Amino acid sequence: MATMLSPTDSQQKRADPGHWEWQYIDLMRRIWEHGDERIDRTGVGTRSVFGAQIRFDLSDGKMPLLTTKRVYWKTATRELLWFLTGDTNIRNLCAQGVEIWTDWPLDRFRKAASSDISRADFSRRIVDDADFAAEWGDLGPVYGKQWVDWPTYQPNGDGTFSPGPGINQVAQVIESLKANPGSRRHIIEGWNVAELDAMALPPCHKTYQFHVSGNRLSGLLYQRSCDLGLGFAFNMWSLALLTRMLAQQTGMEPGEAVWMGGDVHLYLNHAELVEAQLTREPAGAPRLEIVRRPDSIFDFRIEDFSVVDYSPQAHISAPVAV
Ligand SMILES: Nc1nc(=O)c2c([nH]1)NC[C@@H]1CN(c3ccc(C(=O)N[C@@H](CCC(=O)O)C(=O)O)cc3)CN21
Numbered sequence: 001m002a003t004m005l006s007p008t009d010s011q012q013k014r015a016d017p018g019h020w021e022w023q024y025i026d027l028m029r030r031i032w033e034h035g036d037e038r039i040d041r042t043g044v045g046t047r048s049v050f051g052a053q054i055r056f057d058l059s060d061g062k063m064p065l066l067t068t069k070r071v072y073w074k075t076a077t078r079e080l081l082w083f084l085t086g087d088t089n090i091r092n093l094c095a096q097g098v099e100i101w102t103d104w105p106l107d108r109f110r111k112a113a114s115s116d117i118s119r120a121d122f123s124r125r126i127v128d129d130a131d132f133a134a135e136w137g138d139l140g141p142v143y144g145k146q147w148v149d150w151p152t153y154q155p156n157g158d159g160t161f162s163p164g165p166g167i168n169q170v171a172q173v174i175e176s177l178k179a180n181p182g183s184r185r186h187i188i189e190g191w192n193v194a195e196l197d198a199m200a201l202p203p204c205h206k207t208y209q210f211h212v213s214g215n216r217l218s219g220l221l222y223q224r225s226c227d228l229g230l231g232f233a234f235n236m237w238s239l240a241l242l243t244r245m246l247a248q249q250t251g252m253e254p255g256e257a258v259w260m261g262g263d264v265h266l267y268l269n270h271a272e273l274v275e276a277q278l279t280r281e282p283a284g285a286p287r288l289e290i291v292r293r294p295d296s297i298f299d300f301r302i303e304d305f306s307v308v309d310y311s312p313q314a315h316i317s318a319p320v321a322v
């Protein structure tokens, strides 16, 4: 590999060597060049490393939005708002033109009905036909359900159990941040062991933890499995956005966003994306303005968010492994 730059050489050529996004680009390069290659669950194949961290300073409204390709932050924001409603059916996403979750119900329907329906037709039917959506559009008890309605069970006294009231972890974290900011237990957990089998996919961004230092709120995400080419951009954005929303609701300033990955991988069919992105240089500091303070974190709307100073390089599309 005579044409490869050594890390020192490539760093010397950087226009903005302190830009946070180099953490991402360097991780991408390391995985692409040295990651362990295997056939993964999807059959596509990945190169993978185990254990990685990326940190971002959220002060002054700055957001970890990739600049080496355009990221559709509104799509990611709509997904986060959908999680906060507790909804697990893709119908409300499809109705907003968000198709990032459509492939899984589509796959299930195609197999069950021996159908070759297109994604666009399937999505339209999900939106137009509530009964069809109820039968085919649900992902099972994924993120939203666990975040705001984690199931509980109460003994009936005769050895049987009835469903108890659900636990709203997001509301509880807001209460604990206000009542006991120094706590080390500000956690939102998606990994409900008892319900994993019922989920279309077990949670990837499974554990969020929040930390207060002075008046600054930081958020940390542990992501057990990360599609660095597609998912990461959304996951890092959503971590920062959730931290910003919690900071606003609890009257704090944003601190840091800390991302930690378990199996961090690049799909082998993302070669075009990876090779293009590795030639690009991060630049600029996009910021998010939250233009309204709703009474509750559950009342945010897409219009409440505005991104400024974002002039990324061109979008690079890549196929999603189902
Ligand atoms: N293989 C895989 N990667 C993922 O990132 C992923 C999954 N599966 N399964 C569940 C969710 C769905 N997520 C997705 C799925 C697709 C895109 C995607 O296609 N993004 C495009 C365009 C998005 C748009 O239409 O706005 C991108 O270029 O970012 C992103 C996240 C994240 N997750």
Ligand SMILES: O=c1ccn([C@H]2C[C@H](O)[C@@H](COP(=O)(O)O)O2)c(=O)[nH]1
Pocket: 041, 201, 202, 204, 205, 225, 226, 227, 228, 230, 231, 232, 235
């Ligand atoms: O928010 C998400 C959701 C999913 N992913 C990626 C990570 C993997 O590539 C797949 C999930 O497959 P598993 O076999 O369940 O690990 O989806 C992501 O990066 N971000």
